Amino acid sequence: MARFHLNWRKLLTWTLLLALAAGGYYYWRQQQIEPAAARYRTAPVERGDITQTVSANGTLNPVVLVSVGTQVSGTVRRIYADFNERVRQGEVLAELDPSLIEAQLAQSRAALANAEASLRLAEANEQRARALYAKDYIARAELDQARQALETARGQVASARAQMARDRTNLGYTVIRSPVSGVVVSRDVDVGQTVAASFQTPTLFKIAQDLRRMQIDTSVAEADIGSVRVGQPARFTVDAFPNRQFQGVVRQIRLNPTIQQNVVTYNVVIGVDNPEEILLPGMTAFVTIVVEQHRNVLRVPNAALRFRPAAADDEGERRPAEARRTGGTTVYRLEGERLTPVSIRTGITDNRHTEVLAGALRPGDRLVVADLSAKKQERNQGSRFRVGF
Structure with a gap:
């Protein structure tokens, strides 16, 4: 009698354990089989404007930004314009010390006067030689020499005049004028600074025209x-x-x-x-x-274009390949508790939405953009990994 009572208690204990295990397994399976609406995050297909940008x-x-420089070297004597000042075309911006160039101009004037005196003497000699040659008092060679001296004197006068014009022009370059009307945005010189224009033109001012x-x-x-x-x-x-x-x-x-x-x-x-x-x-x-x-076009979120189910069937694997061959892509529409792949051809994108040019989509269709259960499993695995350490 005692043995029967003991066996009955063991049977009852094992029955309760099996019931608890079965209930736990059923509860675990119900947790694993989530409704599709709770498992997937979706976004609607809608109409709207898409603007593609770069x-x-x-x-x-x-x-127009003009760099004002100088063609002659010298020391800055005066500055008439500063930062942010408005200037007119032809207005004086600065002056260089003209002493050396004025001395060169005076030397050129003296050289011109000397050349002109030599020219007058050569003209008188040429006239005298022509008169003597007409009376056969001198040879033809002496007349030719007088004419050659006259031409040389004329060349020297022309050279002296060119040199004087050059020095006069350089003297004018000591006054720096604005080539355009505008605003001074940069001034790179100060009074007393020496600028050298021997190898390259130094920049004194920068003027923005407008x-x-x-x-x-x-x-x-x-x-x-x-x-x-x-x-x-x-x-x-x-x-x-x-x-x-x-x-x-x-x-x-x-x-x-x-x-x-x-x-x-x-x-x-x-x-x-x-x-x-x-x-x-x-x-x-x-x-x-x-x-x-493009305005009022059918558009899908870009996240739907990137989504791929974790375990796709043969049809789901075949359709993306078809979409790639036809130059399109595949999105997944949630219909009840199942995903339906839809091949579409896309147009422009604004990095948030993409235009749909062709495909069996209508406004209001729900497209899957993320698998929440996969992310949950990843978080759980990460938590177990951290706990294990």
Whole structure:
């Protein structure tokens, strides 16, 4: 009797253990089999505008920036223009000490006077020799010598006059005048400084012709330059006014490439109106060029184009291959509790949405953009890995 009672208690214990194990397994399976709506994150297919852009950085510069230099050497005696001053064309900006050039001009005048005196003597000798030769008092050779002396004297006079004109011109170069009307953006000399124009022309001033018209010199990568065209609109911001957006237009695409560390870029010039003159030369501009814009088109989120299910069936594996062969891609539509691959052909993108040119999609379709259960498993595995250590 005691043995029967003991066996009954063991049977009851094992029955309870099996029931608890079965219940635990059932609960675990129910946790593993999540509804598709809870397992996947989706986003709708919708209609809207898509603007494809190209981004680049550049520097603001005046459209015309003139470097004013000097053709003669000397010491700066006076300066009449300073930073940010407006000047007119022909206005005096600075003066160099003219003492040496004035001395050279005086020497040239003396040389010219000497040459003219020699010319008058040569003319008198030539006339005298011609009269004597007419009366057969001198030989033909003496007449030719007199004529040759006259031509030499005339050449010396011409040379002396040219030298005097050169010195007079150099004297005029000691007065530095503005070649254009504009604003002085740079002054590189001070009173008493010596400038030497022997090998290259030194820059004394830089004048921006009109700060109301500016340009941005940007560097666009070769991968994006094919979609940039003259006349396309552009938007840009500067650090000085972070909450304000300015407008511009692509004015020129320069064909001369720049290669740095095997990266090829092209200079794209953006024309900018600056009526308030708040944009200053040298500012860094963050430019967005609008290369194409489509309105009220069917569009899908870019995350849906990147999504691929963890375990795709044969049909799901075959369709992406077909989409690649036809130049399209595959997205996955959530229909009830199953994923349906849909092949589409895409158009332009704004890095958030992509235009759908062809495919069996309609506004309102839910496309899968992420698998939440896969991310949850990754987090769990990471937690177990950290706990194990």
